[in-house]
Amino acid sequence: MEHKPNLVISNASQRIVEAGIPFKVDIYKLEGGDGWSLEVVTEDGTSIVWDNIFEEDQAAFEEALNTIRSEGAATFAKGGSNIIPFKQ
Template sequence: MEREPNLVISSASQHVVEDGVPFKVDIYKLEGGDGWSLEVVTEDVMSIV
């Protein structure tokens, strides 16, 4: 069975509060991959990639 690749989380990922609205910005890529992905997660766990 092939193992799943690890996620590499960027140190630029952070929690942000804008106009009183908290959200999380995650920047990540697959280990060994070239491209980064940016994901915004709201406090009610809505994810926008």
């Protein structure tokens, strides 16, 4: 039986509130894998996942904060112009 790698959750993952709007910042990678993935989840459950992989988990966290702040928390939470909704 083939061993499936575990998901490693970074200690940099956390809930934040920016301009009164809550976000969940998830930073994770596969056990033994290279680089960290970044996902930000809004209060309504919208998931925003970055395409690029980060060498350091703290760099991923800083990217999330910088992006939320530069786009504005309300705009980021509402999807802005770069969010593609999943069709159900």
